Amino acid sequence: MKARGWIGFALVALLAALALAGDRVTGYRFDAQDTAQALAAPSQAHWLGCDALGRDLFARLCEGGRVSLVVAVGATALAVALGLGYGALSGWIGGRLDSLLMRGVDVVYALPDVLVTVLLIEVFQAALAGVPDLWRRLTALAFALGFAGFVGVARLVRALVLQAREELWVEAARATGVHASRILVRHVLPNVAAPVLVAAAFRIPAAILSESVLSFIGLGIQPPFSSWGTLASDGFEAMRSYPHLILFPCAAILCALLGFHLLGEALRERLGPRLRA
């Protein structure tokens, strides 16, 4: 079991290192076109071949990985922050506010996931109109996925806070005159941190998956920039004749998701085998 966690760590670390190194690994820029090399198969010069415009696929995968990872980590951070605030408020204060907030969560659950994310992307795209293209799309994606994902975290946090609220140590803190907000921040939240951390670890691969799907259907990053999803989408068009163009982006996504899932499982086992996120 331990080995699996390390394999996950190694996969994630490798992909993150490639994403960070970017152009420096191959010496090709991700947007440098060389039409003589268009659609070239993998070779010594271009390890993973070139795309339809003669751009080095390896360099594009590194660049795409950077985008995918940044979006996923940003979306997860936002989802956890929002979910913690929303869920803690709902569970701690309870009463009318709790039922109101939870009805809000129910509504989001009754809407199709795709619709929610697509709507949010459009809203954030428009709200960020003045920002340069890549950053605008990156931020819009991260915000949309973060907002779409926070409801799950909120439900989890609420359930945990409700449980913790009845514990003896909360009563003890209250009896000694600790302020309610201080009990929540100093005592309750640290005690529910482990399951939330595990949930967060599984939100990262979920966000990578959603981002790649959104980019695949053309709602994410636009050329000349790329993410793993846009690369797979490009590769899909040429799949019949140039399978390497679809194979490598798909392999990158698969490795990233596998790595994060293995890491999440290891974390869950470490923090308590009975946790189910």
Next chain:
Amino acid sequence: MIRYALGRALAAIPVLWVVATVTFGLLRFLPGGPFDKDRVLPPEIRRNLERRYALDGTLAHQYVDYLERLSRGDLGPSYKYVGRDVADILRDAAPASLELGAAAFALAVTGGIGLGLAAGARRDTRVDRAIALGSLVGVSAPSFVVGAGLILCFGLGLGWLPAGLWEGPLYGVLPACTLAALPMAYAAQLTRAQVAGVMDQDYVRTARALGVPEARVRRRHVLRNALLAVMTYFGPLLATLLTGSFVVERIFAVPGMGRYFVTAVTNRDYPLVLGATLVYAALVVLANLAVDLLYAWLDPRIRVGRAEP
């Protein structure tokens, strides 16, 4: 029980109203309107168009207007597909999505539960490890990765199955497998964990000690109890699968309704988005109701339709 089901179905009406209202509000919150794509329209034509689709009143007026139509069962005209009603468009697209979704759902449920049971009941054997690894890969593969793999393998490589279009049952095999892969893997993970937990319970040991045959122990005691937790996942899943997936429909050129959740938003075709969303929400409500009824059947302690003691 029938009264309970009817009561729940009636309770769906306020839910659908809230969904319609929220979606209506969210859509109008989006920048741009249905008629400012492609080219700029002369103001006169634009005014006429807006009058034609009753977009010239205040937002409150339009909302009341929409609800009034909706209460008569009229989903309104599409803005993008001129001359067609939303109900008409959805009716045309629904069969492909429903058939594909139903097949994928059946595949995901039977495969997921079967694999999960097979793995969980043989904890830490080679079979268990193989299934655990397989389902881990399964939950790590986006649908377009699975779709690309299946097309490369069975469509283009071996040439056994058609890799696109929608012209007969054979055309549904690859898309249904693609659609089913991730939920099947996830259901297998869930079932495996549940089964492994139930196998350690005292009542299972008791049943074995009393000499109940192993097959019967698994069917009557293990599976029944393990399924209770897995079932909650199947309700929303059914609704999601039946309303189609844009990715799978695009990859395999299936004329389903999944794409409307995306294209209708980018086209600002408000009635079409609302129509598709209401269909989805109604399916969520129905599927959750079905899950609750199944719950009562699986666990006789749960009695639906009676007051809690």
